[in-house]
Amino acid sequence: MSQNNMAYVGTTTNFKPKSRLFRFYGGILFTLAIAAIGTVASNLPILDRIGAMLTSILIAVVYGNVFGYPESIHTGIQFSGHKILRFAIILYGFKLNIDVVINQGGLLLVHDILSILVAISITVLLGKLFKGEKMLTLLLGIGTGVCGAAAIAAVSPVVNADDEDTALGAGIIALVGTVFAIGYALIRPILPISPVQFGIWSGISLHEIAHVAAAAATAGPNALEIGLLAKLGRVFLLIPLSMILSLWTRRNKKQGEAKRAPFPWFLIGFLAASIIGTYFHIPKIILKEISDVIGPFLLAAAMVGLGLHVNVSRLRNRALRPLLAMLIASIVLSVFSYATLWF
Template sequence: MGNHRAKILKEEKLPKPKRKASVGLLFSGIAFTVVIAAIGFALSKVPGFDHVGPLACAIVIAVIYRQFFGYPEALRSGIQFSSKRFLRFAIILYGLKLNIDTVLHQGLDLLIRDMAVIGFAILATVWLGKILKAEPSLSLLLGVGTGVCGAAAIASVSPILKADDEDTAIGVGIIALVGTVFSVVYTLIRPILPISDIHYGIWSGISLHEIAHVALAGAPAGQDALAIALLAKLGRVLLLVPLCFILIFWMKRKKSGNTSDTKIEFPWFLIGFILMSLFGSYCLGHSIPISQGIMNGVSDLTTFILTSAMVGLGLNVSLRDLRAKAFRPFIAMLITSIVLSVVTFFIA
């Protein structure tokens, strides 16, 4: 009996090392993104790279790492935690930099422009896809990703559209690549553009693909520009919810299966961003005094957290996969993105 009981106790303890290993890999993956973020910060201090900023430096390092060493699969859980949780947390903190009084009169106008951007991106990408004889499902996914919020939008609508995993993965890869390139280009041309920082922020917010891409491009223009860019972008994120319901209705009309049970994840971090914006606008510096040094420290911490999230985005870019597949949808989406960028520059 004693030996039997000892055997049972031994078997009950077997899963524990696995759980410890999983937790260890989670923290290792987070540490991996933090280290690359720190390298990006250091690189951004080098003359020449200082005009690009730490976010762009970190994401370029991540892209290069992926091409030479592949995706670190063992650290995937920690990297995904950084790219998702860190990103949302940083966006919430960025709400402190948004002055509500400055943007209240622009909110409705931004939302109208966001709606126009989404409609144009989807229709143009699908239309160009037909002309180029590209895969319709992938073209639609890329149109939604371009118009709304990149990979998050693709992941949200792919179950509704009954898209297969391969199309979803390729769409996310294309969005990550094109959005990253556009973001870096925006940061490089910003100093020579004859526009104000606020104009630049609105342009970035209504034209770039991911929230991370908007943050990447908007950060070098200053906190006010970044805040208005995020506000414009988060309007597009908010519109993902009604868009999903429209797509559900459309799929039902096509009789392509029952999508009534499809769940849509509400972007709760949008609420956090708005609450922090209200707190920063009407409490900090008024009923709650706070030094500029503390605010600068929070700003630096927020930028570092966001830079760590950039690493996960860069690691999703596989140039090899894009060379082998989806060339025509890629061209359709690229043309749409270029036209969208030019048009929104004049309406921002």
């Protein structure tokens, strides 16, 4: 072999590892960069109403449909959309104070269970009636009943949802939840309920923690405190719900595939984070940084990785009917949970 050929072989051999590193780290940095842009942009008028995660998803969807999916960094994007997603859900566990939920939110847990049952069952039933996409409909029902995009992100790997369904579900739930939060704040002055009742109503019916905080805060600090407590109960119920879904998924798989059904190990991490945040003496400023800054940012980056898969031309066929089912279910949940305040 000539020296030129030997040099060429050596160059090729050295290039491949660099290429693999670029596909991996380049993809991760790409999703983090878009999440950072989305986080900054979410401070702008209008975008400040929908939040950093939805803004990041929208940027990713626009990029993917205008410039195409960046295949050259696919490995890192996939890592963000799956591995970083699970890590973000684990960090989300620091938001959950188990001791407060168990000792102070006992009765509220009954409301929370009813909310989850109503939201999921009505969304799924309407999805079947409207002949909507089954998986996307299920994700929207879970997001409506439990804790919005975080719930969708948590259960997606459990029920084997694809990336497009997960990104669509998270984006829809964040947008609709924002509209409902604004609506709650606007109608609060005309409702014949106390600030505490309004906080409970917000906590047991609105989609995300941020939506509950935004709506309940308009009724004062007591409403905000009880609203967040009610919402944390729904977050707590994400753990048993995910376990039930895992068993359901395994049972519905063919016998030969049953062993390959994934167990949601990351939810053990979610529970561990909740226990650490509740019972270990960690400075509140550190917990707040993890749960309110690092966790949401990583979740936004993960959603960017999923949002790049969304094909806008398919949105009308795939998302319209599940969206309609989820909208009706959200209205029913609001009315139902309002009625339960008097019992």
